[in-house]
Amino acid sequence: xxxxxxxxxxxxxxxxxxxxxxxxxxxxxxxxxxxxxxxxxxxxxxxxxxxxxxxxxxxxxxxxxxxxxxxxxxxxxxxxxxxxxxxxxxxxxxxxxxxxxxxxxxxxxxxxxxxxxxxxxxxxxxxxxxxxxxxxxxxxxxxxxxxxxxxxxxxxxxxxxxxxxxxxxxxxxxxxxxxxxxxxxxxxxxxxxxxxxxxxxxxxxxxxxxxxxxxxxxxxxxxxxxxxxxxxxxxxxxxxxxxxxxxxxxxxxxxxxxxxxxxxxxx
Numbered sequence: 001x002x003x004x005x006x007x008x009x010x011x012x013x014x015x016x017x018x019x020x021x022x023x024x025x026x027x028x029x030x031x032x033x034x035x036x037x038x039x040x041x042x043x044x045x046x047x048x049x050x051x052x053x054x055x056x057x058x059x060x061x062x063x064x065x066x067x068x069x070x071x072x073x074x075x076x077x078x079x080x081x082x083x084x085x086x087x088x089x090x091x092x093x094x095x096x097x098x099x100x101x102x103x104x105x106x107x108x109x110x111x112x113x114x115x116x117x118x119x120x121x122x123x124x125x126x127x128x129x130x131x132x133x134x135x136x137x138x139x140x141x142x143x144x145x146x147x148x149x150x151x152x153x154x155x156x157x158x159x160x161x162x163x164x165x166x167x168x169x170x171x172x173x174x175x176x177x178x179x180x181x182x183x184x185x186x187x188x189x190x191x192x193x194x195x196x197x198x199x200x201x202x203x204x205x206x207x208x209x210x211x212x213x214x215x216x217x218x219x220x221x222x223x224x225x226x227x228x229x230x231x232x233x234x235x236x237x238x239x240x241x242x243x244x245x246x247x248x249x250x251x252x253x254x255x256x257x258x259x260x261x262x263x264x265x266x267x
Contacts, residue, residue, distance in 0.1 A: 081106060081116035082254055085145060086155040089122035089234040098232055109257055118258075121145075122234055128159040149248045152255040153262075155234070158221075161242040165193040165218035171245040172216035176256055185263065191219040191242050211247075219244035220263045228265035 102118035126138040145151050146169050156164065164170065170193070174182070195211040219242035222229050235241050243262055249255050 078115055078117045080119045081111050082118045082152045082251055082258060083145075083150050084118065084120040084153045084155070085124065085142070085151045086120060086122045086234050087142065087160055088125050088157050089155070090236050093120075093122065094231065094233040101231075105258060105261065109254060111254070120234075126160055128157075128163045146246055146248055149250040151246045152249050152251055153243060153259060154219075154246055155241055155243050158240045158242060161191070161219055161244065162193055165191075165216075165244065166196055168195045168211050169246055169248075170211075170216070170218040171247050171249065172211055172214070172218070173220070173244065174217045176245065176259070181260070181264070184267070185220065189221045189263075190217055191221055191244075192216065193218040218242075222262070226266075228262045231265075 098120065102120075103113040106113040106116055106118065124138055124142060126142065127135050142164075146164075154161070154164070154170070192215055194215045195213060197213045222241050222243055224230060224235055224237045224241060229235060229241060243259065245252075245255055245259055
């Protein structure tokens with residue numbers, strides 16, 4: 001209590017030492033930015049405007065530009081009708097032919113090519129026999145694309161295609177092609193794979209599409225010397241290329257139509 005009394009007494013002494021009209025007792029007038037600028041003239045007004053409003057206007061302009069960018073991309077970017085993954089491709093290809101071909105394909109199948117596109121990913125490279133970190137990362141990317149239903153048609157070299165098919169990622173093409181279509185293909189082009197057995201009995205029971213333990217027609221081997229792949233020029237040659245339809249295909253009907261065009265190209 002004595003300490004509190006001393007503080008109060010000191011405050012009263014301090015207050016008594018100042019005139020009642022001292023500036024410390026006067027209520028400060030808070031002026032808006034507009035009022036402050038109105039009181040200035042010439043160069044001072046411009047400097048005040050730049051300091052007071054400049055940063056706010058710049059921030060607002062940046063935010064508006066970002067919003068407009070996303071709106072523009074949302075409105076103008078076509079949706080993807082089909083996703084193609086071509087592993088170990090050259091990454092170059094015949095782009096002019098490719099764009100015209102896919103546009104015509106979509107229109108022929110009553111899909112508006114101004115609203116939809118066929119996306120061909122040729123940027124992933126992997127070695128089925130390597131276990132380095134870069135290769136492991138590429139494999140993980142491919143598996144993620146499959147499980148996310150982001151692959152409707154799959155192209156790969158012999159070794160990597162067989163490794164994916166053996167892990168039950170590919171559709172059995174005998175369920176997709178007619179007897180006439182099967183008969184029209186060269187037997188040497190058929191790629192059969194025995195899918196690994198699953199240790200998870202629950203998984204097999206819950207997945208009626210699983211091919212675990214079965215021998216399936218997983219893909220069709222394509223020629224690099226003629227036909228669809230030669231026109232696209234995705235692969236420079238030197239190894240076999242196989243095409244198949246993933247089990248997780250999103251647009252099965254359209255994917256099967258393109259698959260037929262690829263394997264029966266020019267016939």
